[in-house]
Structure formats: structure tokens, C-alpha cells
Amino acid sequence: MKKTILITGASGSMGSEVLKQIAETGKYNIRIILREKKANRRLAASLQKKYRENLKIIFGDISIFSDCERAVESADYIIHCAAMIPPVIDHNPDEGYKSNFLGTLNLINAVKKLPYKNKVKFIHIGTVAQYGNRTFKHPWIRTGDPLLVSAFDFYGATKIMAEREVIESGLNYWVSLRQSGVLYDDIMLKNMDDGLMFHTGWNTPIEWATARTSGLMLKKLIEKDEDGTLPEDFWKRVYNIGNGKEARVTGYETLDRGFKLMGRSVKDVFKPHWNAARNFHCGWFYDSHILNDYLDFQYEGFEDFFKKLDKKFWYFKLGKPFPRLIRKFAIEPLLKTSNAPLYWIKHNFEGRIRAFFGSKESFDKIPQTWEDYNLLCENKNPETGENLDYSELKEESKASSFLLNHGYDESKKESELDISDVREAARFRGGDCLSTEMKEGDLYTPLEWKCAFGHKFRASPFLVLKTGHWCPECACPPWNFDEQAQKSPFYAQVWYDDHSHDESSFYDKDCFRDILHRS
Template sequence: MKTVFITGASGTMGSEALIQIAHTGKFRCRILLRPKKTNIRLAKKLQKNELIEVLFGNIRNYDDCLTAVKGADYVLHCAAIIPPAADHDPDETLATNYLGTKNLLKAVVSNGQIEKTKFIYVGTVAEYGNRTFKHPWGRVGDPLMPSVFDIYAASKVKAEREVIESSLCWVSLRQSGILYDDVLFNNMHDGLMFHTCWNAPIEWATAKTSGLLLKNLVEKDSDGTLNAGFWKKVYNIGNGKTARVTGFETLDRGFKMMGRGANEIFNPEWNVTRNFHCMWFSDSHILNDYLDFQHEGFEDFFARLEKKLRYFKLGKPFPHLIKYFAIMPLLRTNNAPVFWITHNLTKRVNAFFGSIEAYRALARSWDHFPLMCKNQNPETGAFWDYEKMKDESLLVQNGFLLNHGYDETKKNEELGIEDIKEAAAFRGGKCISKTMTRGDMYSPLQWQCHNGHCFEASPYLVLKTGHWCPECCNCPPWNFGELAKHIPFYAQLWYDDHGAGETESYSAQDGRDILAYEKRARHNLSKLPKNDFLEVC
């Protein structure tokens, strides 16, 4: 019986994977939990299943990792500190998400398990950064441009690079946003929901389908029915056509469980206009072809949740109470855009709105705020064919697919040094290596970026995954405005929602601006006078 070691088993995706894999009765499941009260209670419950082994420790501790991966046939690395917690503790986030991943990789090697253990890394759509109606569709190989201050995304980019360039048999799965049963309850204590752009294209995944994906992966691989070509690749996780909506549609559907729409609960200017993440995946079908998991769409999920939370309908007669007592208090938390405005956090305002002037110019009425899901061009308000925009057969015609800098009609085995040089030039640099074995995508080559940094990377990493220079293209700092001037690969996306003059750089220290308020107020609400607050709202 094979052993599956799962990190993040107390989280959304990891817990669902554990449940579904353990339920097969075909695997020994080992998990690593941090020693805290909630996890101790969880361990007692899980250990009633004799096939589940619980260890206590932390992936930040290398010795814990050595013990946890010993003898494992699969490592399912789901653990990560995610927003909003990541926004409030950048040091812990980087240490856990990046250094924790390095510890696990090193532990597999140190245990002499390179040939035995397969490493399954869960990445994130946040690695790509913001998308607008100009390029709502994305795919693996698109540039990785984490949104400003998104230390979670930055840490995942760093960690993924380590996985891809490791000596292990690996796969990286870039997970989209996950819908799960407690999604509404868990987002009612922080201003994170206001980071979702109303016109952001989102292809959702769900907890159940994500668990099914991982269950099918280990099950198919262990019984020999998973194609060997699956490994050493990066894939996007999304639930396909029926899961593609916008930010507005998402919040609107959630509050319709209470019998009300987003336009009755929110003001349009409360949410940011850029610097988010998510997209519609033009390639999410590839992973589904391997693992057959896309069995719950957007409406399927909410219809199921609606039946579970029937009492939500009791809020229908009281939209103003929901707005004033459930939503508006969140505007005064330090992770909310209104807080940044009222406290003159200029860096955040610039990053998420463009400028204070751009924020003040936003429509305060839904009648004048254009939504692309309602066939309106988000910039002009003119007619915009939303259904045509979502038509996968028109992706090339609509100009939605980004250029990756080389002839993508070629198969991997056909790619040679000239293709490599072409891709490097599109990234503003060059390939220093003079030769390569045609079709060899994993032997490292020597590269140089426009800033003169020399680095080693495999052709697969550069051409197929969106990674580039590990020094100047490694957040923080977030300085894509300056990089876009030299890197056409970035420019084709950056200028969708940034002007040519926007070259402001954002440092790690800039991202600590909200932490000063937490230290002073210890998570209390702002002491801003009520009249000033309501005037901004």
C-alpha cells in the first residue's frame, strides 16, 4: 500500500484531498499539523481512521520535513499561508510558502527518495497577477506578474521555481479561486472581499472538485493509468466553461442566497479597479483530460450551498441591515480600500486605483458603473459583447491570447537554440548558451536579462511557465512598470491598465504600511470620526 503525505490537511484543498484519498482505502495517508488546539482536536478525529497517520510539526522546520516525507510515495504539497492572513504577516508567509517548500524538496533528496517520491505542488492563479477585459483569457506560459503587495503570490512564484528546477519527478498545479461551503463566513472579518475587481474574469474551482482532482491523480498514477507525459509540467486548475464569471457575478450570486443582489449591498467605489488576479483559463481542459474532475460549475456550487443555508433567505427583507451591519464595518478594517483612502496610504491607492484622482472619478451609482457581464465596456460604457468575449472558439480572432515569444506551433521535440534565443529576446535578454540538444526542455541553459543578471534555467522554465530572471523579476520589489519598458513579454499585459508613465516601484517595506495600524490598534476598528468615514463611503 502506497503512502501519501499531505501538507495543509487542515486547509480547504488539503482537507478535501485527505477525505477523498482516505475514503478509497487504497493508501496510507500521512499529514503534518502545527501543534495548536484546533489541530489537536482534528487529529483525534482523523486518527479514528487507521489509514491516517498524524504528525505534529511545521514545514518551516527541516527536521519535521525529513520525518514527514520518509517513505512517502507522493507528497501533496497543499500547505500555504493565503490571504487575508498573508497580507497581515508577510514574514511568516514567505517563510512558510517558500522556505517550507524548499525544506520539503531537500528532505526528499536527503532521504534518498528521488526515484521513489513524486512531488505534487499546488501553485496559484495569483502568480499571474491582474487581468482586464482586454486580456481576460490566460494559459500556462503567460508572464508571472504578481499584483503589488501580494506577498502570497510572490512567495508561490519563488517556491514554484524551486519545484520546477528540482531533480524530482514533479508537477505544479496552479489553483484558481476555490469556492467552499464556508467561503462567505470566512470572509466577513477582513476587507479582502473589496480587493475583487467588479470586472475581473474568474474561472472558479471548488473544494470538492479539487479534492477529486488530487484523488484521481494519485489513484491513476498508482494503478498505471496516468500517462507518463503528465509529469514535469505546469497546469492550470479551473472548472471550465460553467465556472467562468466575473467579480460582480460572484458577489452578486453569493448575496442572492439572501434574496438580494450585490448592487443592493455594495457601493461600486468600495472595490478596487485593478491589481487583483484571476482569469479565464484557455487551457484548463488539459488537466481535466488527464484527471476528469470538472463536475461542479459555478451555479452548481451555489445551488447546493443555497439548499444547505436555507436560513439565509431570512435576510431578504433587510438589505440595509446587511449592508450597514455586515459589510460596512469591514470598510474600516486596514485591508479595505476605503481605509487606505481615509488614511492617505498613497502607495496602496496608486497600486489598486491608479491615483487618488482616479478613485474620486469612480461612479458612485451602479447606473453609471459599467459592468462587462452586462455587455458594457468597462472603460467607456459602450456596448461590449460579453458572450462573444467568453467564446473559446474566438480567442485568436479576439486577440486575447498573449505572445510567448517563440513559435508555439512547434512541438517540444522540435524546439532548438534559435527558438530559445527568440524567446529570450522577447523577454528583453538573451540566451548565452551557444547550443542545446533539440527538444531537450529540462537541461539548464545560461541566460542574461536586460539588466545584465546572468542565471541558469531550463528551457521549460522560461518558455513554458512564465518565469524569467530570478533577480529583477522576483517580487518584492514590485516594479513591473519599469520592467515593461524593457521586456515586451510583460509590456503586452502591463499596459492594459497602466500608463506608460507608471513606473513606480513598491518595496517589501511599502507593503508593511497596514501593519503599523495593527500594531497600534491591535486589530481594533479605526478611530476615524464617523462623519469623515461616511463621507468617503
């Protein structure tokens, strides 16, 4: 009998590619859930015509539990891609919370009501945004690194909440895949109506994935699990999704390559002080090879992707003679939107100015010409301008010197970890493990913990040691990492890469609403 796969988020860039690649095999009964709206009705008609009896479409909303019950009925696999992402969630945070957190919780609880719940396989898509900002000082990320989601990033916050529910769900089969930024064919066209692109730091390290390779990865996951070649120990884990060495660049290189589709450089169109100086997210995944070792999907690098776009959008080159017009009519209007850093400067959004620049004075010091700006990809230390070998920084063989400390002896086998290891990890986070006993190697039975601020909570050793999660009350919102870093060496080791020790900012639980209803 064909297995049944529920795919959420099938109208999105990643979910649609997952649907396409799995449906084209003809091996599975596929079910998707779409919200009721005209665009989705048109999409449903198109998909039903294309995939016919292999596809069942449910109209509903994952933020409604009864709709989730209908969706998961008879499902063997759930591929949960659905999420409201920036910039949409930036302007609709309440709907984003319902979709990203409540939707995930509802799906988990709906699965738990199934009579065969112990056989259902739940595949959750997380995000690199959970890690927060990285710089050239610690560009390499691993799954156990601290989750320091950037201030005002409500999307990242909801994804941390959702992932915690997945990891602690008690389901027999779950996996959380933290997706890096996704390159998809319409990426340029779909990001030209909001100031979100100005959040990208010029020197931010970024490891990209593509929609095509992500679809392939999930198709292979299902196929390998079905044919018995996916090991049992693949499940109940967290992995980073990225396309590896050939997909590692910086924010500057990303935007520059996009404008090369038009035959121009980003320097022809942007000014350096238009973009945020910090408080973005992304990094290079030190461990993205682990998921690839299981599923073998990293075939499309950064340049491979854009070479395909060069051919597909050949007519973009017609804009080459008109860089000033591109700047005036395509880019500068976005600087006036409420999600753009220059808008915050002009209208004195004090919280965002502190978060993204440090201070107004720091913003004023940013060079306004490229000749004076230090670009990492041009072998300059971003802070001093001195020579820094960018290619050497990207060498995987030398990356271990940049890795963060997780607070316990990671050389030990998981089967050997015990109460002494979790106590050591808790102390490194500024807190304590209150439990007095732990069965050696048992990473999934919850223990009692206390954070540096006295909050008591239950969590599995796996959640704390292997995923970067810690106290749920201290997790944002609100954002209080300046104070937390003073008490937690786990946080301090990366937080002070781009924050000073005398900063004491606090961003309240509703801080991200400041741009709502602003033109």
C-alpha cells in the first residue's frame, strides 16, 4: 500500500518544491492543507489537475486544532514546512504566532490522538534564524550552539517555541531540520516591496540552500526510510540544512550576485550605510555535512544557482545601462518603508537603532562610500580594515578553532553521558541541574533545571546539551540577552562578538509591533 504524506506549507517556496519532487515519484498518497483564499483555490485546481488521484487537498488552517485532526488522519509522514516568514510576519505577528507556534503544537497534539501515533514520522522545518547573528569572529555554527535569536525577530522566536514542542513531544519519530536561507527562482522578484533586504549585514557569513536541493533532501528522506536504508538513529535529532562549501558566502556577495543578474554590482545601486550593522542571522554550518551524509542532496552551490538564473532571466541585463534608475525607482522607495533601517533612523526608533547599530553614534560612523567600507570578502577585517584572509577563514579544516564551547565533554559517547555532564552544562549556562539522578545515556527523560534568574523548568538532557535550548522563560520575547550574557558563559562567548560589555538593552515582549501601521 502507498504511504500517506501530509505536507504543510505547500504554497511556499520550499513546500511547493517538496510537493513537486515527492508527487512526481507517483509512489505516495499526498495530502496538503491550504488556507481558504482565492489564490489557494486557483493553486488547488492546478495541483489537482497535475497530480490527480495521488493528491488530496484539504482547506483548513493549522492554527485550528480540528483542521489539524482532519489533516493528519491516516498520515504516515508529516512534513511540516508551513511557517509565516519575514517580511509577512513582521507586519502580521499575531497571525504568525498562530501559524508558526500554535500550528506546530496543534499538529503534534493531533498526531498524539492517532491510534498508531508511535509509528507516525514528524519532520519539522526549523530555521537558521534561531541562532541569531554571527560575525567573522565565530562564523561557524553547530546544532548545539546557543539560540540567541535577534532582537525584534519575532519569526525566529516563534520557531524556537515551536521546535521546543517538537523535541519534547514524546513522539517516537521526529526530526527538526534547521533550514538556512533558501534560494529560489523568484527570490529577486518577491523581495522588492519591503525593507527586509536592508537587514542583511554586508559581512554576515551565510550558507545557502536552494529550494530544489531542499525538495530533493526531503524526497530522499522518505524514500530511504521506506526502503530501510535510513538508520534508526537518524530520528529524534536536530540537523542543520545547508548546501555546504560551495554555498558559503557573505551578505555582500549575496546581494552583489543578485544585481549581477542585471549586469551591475551592488556598489552601483546600494550605499553601505543603508544596511544593518548587526542583529541579523545566518552563518556557515560546520555540521551541514551530517545531514548530507544521510541524504546526499548538496548538488547545487551558490554560483550554480545564479548561473541558472542568468539564463532564465536573461532580460534582466537590459537594465545594465540604467543603475541610477534602478536605484531611484526600485531600491530607494524601499528605504522609506517601516521595515528599513534608514526609516528607523529618520523616525528615531530608539530600540531598533540600538539593536541593529548599537547607537545612533555608531550608525553615523558607518562609511557612506564603498571605498571606505571594510568588506570581509575583499580580505579586510571588518573592524580594523587590516588584511584578513577570507578564503582561509572559510577553510573547513581550520574551522574547529572557531567553534563554540557547549559546556561539557563532547568527546564522550552519548551512551556515556551522565548526571555529571548535565550539571557541568547547566553551570556553563549560569544555572543548575536540580535533579540528583540520571540514567547514563538517557537523553530523553526530562530532568529538573534552574536558570541563572531562578526560573525552574523541566527539559530533556538532549534539549539542553544537543540543541542550544535553555530556559523557556528567558527565551525571547522579551529580549534580555545583555543581562543573560553577564551570567552565562554559554551566551557570552558569542554575544560579545558584536555587543559591548556595558550594553544593557532590554526589548519588551511587544517591541516588534513598533513598525505596525507605519507607512
